[in-house]
Amino acid sequence: MATRADWQRTHWCGEVRKADVGGEMTFNGWVRRRRDHGGLIFVDLVDRTGLCQVVFDPSECPDAHATAGGLRGEYVLSVSGVLAARSDETVNPRLETGEVELRARRAEVLNPSETPPFSLTEEDAAADEMIRLRYRYLDLRTPRMQRNLRLRHRAAQAARSYLDAQGFWEVETPMLFRQTPEGARDYLVPSRVNPGHFYALPQSPQIMKQLLMVAGMERYYQLARCLRDEDLRRDRQPEHTQIDMELAFVTREDILTVTEGLFRAIFRETIGYELPDPFPRMTHAEAVAKYGTDKPDTRYGMELTDLGDIAAQCEFRVFASAVQSGGQVKAIAAPGGAQWGRMVMDRITEELQRETRAKGLAWIALLDEGPKSPIAKFFTDEQLRDLIARTGANPGDMVLMVADQPDVVAEALDRLRRKLADRLGLIPEGVFSPLWVLDFPMFAWSEDEGRWDAEHHPFCMPHPDDIDLIESDPGKVRAQAYDVVMNGDELGSGSIRIHRRDIQQRIFSMLGITAEQAEERFGFLLKAFEYGTPPHGGIAPGFDRIVMWLCGEPNIREVMAFPKTQTAQCLMSGAPSMVDDRLLRDLHIKLDLPPEG
């Protein structure tokens, strides 16, 4: 039988306390810092749990002291000794282990290290992300990244144990699947044994999880890798993880309830934060009307107010004509913004024009001596009073107004609202504000393609009251689709699915998919639906985004072990790379590259 080697760990660096004093123990870890006094040498030894000071005293153990003299940063060390209490003057209150230290009797370098290219200690300035990604295995050794990955693990465990307790089965679905035409660009994988044929890596297990409902799994979940060949953002990577869920014999309420429970479990068991019970809700129409977006940040106010009726009657032509031509005039009130002079407002306007389709920005500064505005002269005193009252603005605030078509007004005021809230410091720290956005529209008109598109996806069940509108007024059809939004980020999206063939057919034909095309693309799914499909629905919370919020990180790269850059490359491994011609030949693939330069 194998026995413990004499260098193997008996205790964790970060876990020893005063109660352990007097114990003989062995640490395994990395040398973070060495303080050599000529006589005494102090070494900060670090493992996954934290840091403990090791003392090498030449009078106690010359051999170990000699070894310590050669230690450098990130050497892998095994050290044995007796844990001692520190004297009162030498206690370090900033360390969890600051009341104790290991007095080394034996030290063995398990492996030396090159000098790391950047500092791994908490207090040093963070290295540039480029170099962190090139040496990701070192970056992951920093306290920040160890904490992030530990929290990510805890979140995954919380999700699994909650879903298990709720009767979900974890089922794995294939990474090599059939390419289906909807949605994002696919990553393709050539099949060697089927020349000219390709698998697609799943954008999500959407179709497979619905098949699992047909298959009688009743409640399925999976921490599913999802792959999309689209451009990256701070919260979008080519591969990400969803807590993919699907439930049979349920209504929307069941799914919202179980999802809220999931979020509450995760936030409670990772960071001890209690999310509201239940989550606030609003319809998609309400979200767009009040916030100009389908993922409002509800940590602060500054809601949009409609000034259409007042604007229609005023003398300001831009406002009146916007309303006449079917547009809107809406406003937000920026608390304390009245102090911004014309220069600041000109800059804000210019920025808004550059970043959105808004053509202009009107404003009223509520100064102590009364409202001041370039457009005040176009309003009667009463109109001005009504308008200001409507926005809920107080003295000292700035009212900002945009007039245009509804989508432009929404885009502009959403942008302004977020930007000004940030600038005015209105966004509270440490607050998580979840929200359900319900009743998304079923269809969105695609100007490019000249037809209706599925807003969520084509298997999404329309609202029962709206089924008769599918053909007559598709823009009015609400879907039984819902998003869970938190602090202005979409954290999950789901729907009740269509389980009736006739409705599915009507949706397909609205989307311009013929019966033949549907058969060609989704025939296997539609066939499955003919064999006793239960009513079902699901949701897929984005795991990386959740962990990003738990960690307080600004992007999901900080909570992924090995993320890609904005050009979808791995700076550590050099992926993607060219491959050997022989590999391509085996796959029957010929390159047709654009000319260099």
Add this chain to the structure above:
RNA sequence: GGGCCCGUAGCUCAGUCGGUUCAGAGUGCCAGCCUGUCAAGCUGGAAGUCGCGGGUUCAAGUCCCGUCGGGCCCGCCA
């Protein structure tokens, strides 16, 4: 495909109006000294293709154009 920001020592950065003090600081690294430090201290040392290419100029880290790399955003992502 487009807009904006960034690139100077291993790392983090400063570098004004283009000019001899413009190749700099801190830290890290190397060497020596040092027995209670914990971002140890003291002394000394090594360390640069100013991302790359071109242009303007008597003179470019600095100005212009291009390009490469990184980031944020728009498009895109049901």
